[in-house]
Amino acid sequence: MSRFTHAGRVPHVIDIPQELATTQELFNGDRGREFIAALPTLIEDFLERWDLRPDGSPMHGVTALVLPVLRRADDAPAVLKLQLLDEESAGEPLALRLWDGDGAVRLLDHDPVTHTMLLERLDSTRMLSTLPSTRDAVLVIAHLLAHLTARPAPAGLRRLGDLAQAMLDQTPEALRRIPDPLVRRTVADCAAAVREVADEPGDRLLHWDLHDENVLACERAPWLAIDPKPLAGDPGFELWPALDNRFDADEITWRFDAMTDVLGLDRARARAWTMGRLLQNALWDIEDGRPLEPRQFEIAHRLRTHRSRQP
Numbered sequence: 381m382s383r384f385t386h387a388g389r390v391p392h393v394i395d396i397p398q399e400l401a402t403t404q405e406l407f408n409g410d411r412g413r414e415f416i417a418a419l420p421t422l423i424e425d426f427l428e429r430w431d432l433r434p435d436g437s438p439m440h441g442v443t444a445l446v447l448p449v450l451r452r453a454d455d456a457p458a459v460l461k462l463q464l465l466d467e468e469s470a471g472e473p474l475a476l477r478l479w480d481g482d483g484a485v486r487l488l489d490h491d492p493v494t495h496t497m498l499l500e501r502l503d504s505t506r507m508l509s510t511l512p513s514t515r516d517a518v519l520v521i522a523h524l525l526a527h528l529t530a531r532p533a534p535a536g537l538r539r540l541g542d543l544a545q546a547m548l549d550q551t552p553e554a555l556r557r558i559p560d561p562l563v564r565r566t567v568a569d570c571a572a573a574v575r576e577v578a579d580e581p582g583d584r585l586l587h588w589d590l591h592d593e594n595v596l597a598c599e600r601a602p603w604l605a606i607d608p609k610p611l612a613g614d615p616g617f618e619l620w621p622a623l624d625n626r627f628d629a630d631e632i633t634w635r636f637d638a639m640t641d642v643l644g645l646d647r648a649r650a651r652a653w654t655m656g657r658l659l660q661n662a663l664w665d666i667e668d669g670r671p672l673e674p675r676q677f678e679i680a681h682r683l684r685t686h687r688s689r690q691p
Contacts, residue, residue, distance in 0.1 A: 394419075394438060396420070396438070396445070399415045399440065400416070400440040400443075403442050403445065406550060407443070408464060410454055416441055419462060422461065422496065423445075423460070424449060426491070426496055427460075428462075430498055431451065432458070432498075433450050434447060434449055435457065444463035445462045446459050446462075449498075457500075458488055458499060458501050462496050467571070468538075470611065471536065472510060473492075474610070475587075476608070477490075478531060478534060479528065479531075481500070482527070483524055483601075488500060489511075502598040502606065503598055504596060508520055508592035509592040509593065509625075511592070514621055514626050514628065514631065515634070517592050517626070518626060518635045518638055519638060520589075520595065520644060522622070523642055524604075526644075528605060529584040529585060529586060529618065530584075531585045532585065533585040533613075537610055537676055538611040539611065539612050539616060540613025541578065542579055545578065547571070547615055547663060548578065551663070554663050557666050558672075563677065565660065566681075567658075567662050568654065569680070569684070570655040570662070570680065574655065575653040575655040575661060577649055577652045577653060581612075581633070582614030583613070584612065584615050584619075585610060586610060586612065586615065586618055587609070589608065590618060590619035590621055594607045598658040613653075615653075616640075616646075616652070616653035617654075619636065619657075620654055620679075623654070623679050624675070624679065629675075632682040632683065633682055636650070636683060636686070651683050654679075655680060
């Protein structure tokens with residue numbers, strides 16, 4: 381719990397969630413601890429700089445603190461997002477500025493030094509995950525993706541081609557560390573699929589992490605995307621979160637066909653890039669010493685044996 385006071389203003393108490401402190405220390409070590417320790421001062425600085433006042437309890441994800449605020453000039457609701465800059469989040473303001481509120485949360489202000497952002501406030505109580513029908517939720521994600529990936533990516537973002545080559549370079553050593561022959565074969569098959577498409581990685585602006593807790597409702601649009609980890613590449617690389625979220629083995633192929641239909645994707649290429657997401661996850665798990673998740677291999681198995689018609 382951190383208390384700070386603006387000159388001449390009522391003091392506010394800002395609760396820095398312990399869960400955020402724990403994940404920052406886990407993933408970022410000393411940098412994470414320093415970030416958490418600096419948050420009270422950082423919040424104070426941006427409340428002052430952008431003339432804001434707190435308007436509710438802070439929220440958090442794995443790496444970011446999100447504080448509801450009001451802009452003093454017009455009482456307009458917004459949120460202050462503070463996070464430690466990393467490779468995945470570095471392009472977030474660039475992508476949000478390009479989308480300009482069209483299909484995604486609107487960026488109101490941005491500090492390039494601390495990566496702090498002021499964003500329009502959406503309805504955090506109405507995530508897409510609250511939609512009872514998973515099929516309806518998948519279609520919402522598909523239509524958002526079709527919209528968001530319609531633009532070519534700007535210069536300066538991570539490139540899927542570079543990620544793909546790095547994954548292929550890491551695969552031989554990773555395979556040697558997998559004791560289960562069936563799992564090893566699946567990871568090898570994923571690498572083979574990526575190898576087939578790696579020379580045409582695409583150039584679209586990708587969100588990368590559009591699952592049903594990264595889609596919120598608001599007054600100006602039924603649903604908007606938040607929290608992109610943008611890169612330039614093939615939209616087929618976007619499908620994995622919606623296949624994995626609210627996992628249902630019997631729905632995998634329906635979801636894949638529905639999304640590729642809405643996005644107008646070549647299904648063979650989309651399947652290969654989706655296998656690339658499994659390869660990416662497997663390499664991270666192996667590096668961190670975590671067991672590989674069975675449901676992810678079920679997704680790969682269902683897609684490998686599924687023969688759907690082109691949209």
